[in-house]
Amino acid sequence: MEVGGSGSTQEAFVGLGFKNWHKKDRIKVHVGDHRSVHNRCYQACQDLMKQNRHIDVALSNISDQQKIDYRIRLKTSLDCVRFLLRNGEPFRGHDESSTSNQQGLFLELLKFYSKPNKEMSDVVLENAPDNHKLTSPKIQKDLCQACADLTVKAIISDISDDYFSLLVDEARDVAIKEQMAVVLRYVNKQGFIVERFIGIIHVSDTTAQSLKASIDGLFSKLGLSLSKCRGQGYDGASNMRGEFKGLKSLILADNTSAFYIHCFAHQL
Secondary structure, X not given: OEOOOOOOEOOHHHHHOOOOOOOOHHHHHHHOOOOOHXXXXXXXXXXXXXXXXXXXXXXXXXXXXXXXXXXXXXXXXXXXXXXXXXXXXXXXXXXXXXXXXXXXXXXXXXXXXXXOOHHHHOOOHHHOOOOOOOOOHHHHHHHHHHXXXXXXXXXXXXXXXXXXXXXXXXXEOOOOOEEEEEEEEEEOOOOOEXXXXXXXXXXXXXXXXXXXXXXXXXXXXXXXXXXXXXXXXXXXXXXXXXXXXXXXXXXXXXXXXXXXEEOHHHOO
């Protein structure tokens, strides 16, 4: 902790103790302005001491009617999100201000969906608290992520403990970030062969080692075992199908039954 000039650092106020009480200017340097670490910590301590500002107190003060209104508001926004996701439609508009004639599909659908239902219309959009409308871009993304998590969970449940094949491709997005798309191919409970997209993973680079590490991390998160993999399908790039250091070879080293087949989408 810096308590003097010339860049000198000491732990006077943390570990060793402060002895130079005749040099009061050192204390002023430690305190600093309103943005200093000392003052930020002091303010955080003051906030912590105010019991009436704790989150559990705020939650306990919410009335039953507010809880009901929140559930209606959340369900209405979630229904709109599910509809747009199911139909593959965009959410956002170019101008989402209150004066816009077209605020984007999410807000327009929310207005259309809630208007005939008084129970919904009384608690959404302009009738909702300014800081609790559940329509912000961040909330939309959170709801989308929740839907995605449940969808992937249903896919993993459908696979159960059966065998599957792994289909992978990687490419750069518009932000020049390497993205790896992962698809699983398996026989579902009805006996049909299906392919299910389970996610896009950002990878630091496209080396086989990075792709393998990302797949291992995804499988660990989803509770899948690479030992159940019975096939691999990639394009013909060397980092994918290389005989010694390709992704195919790295997976075969862990599971000799995961046979490689050149991706059908590239065979033409």
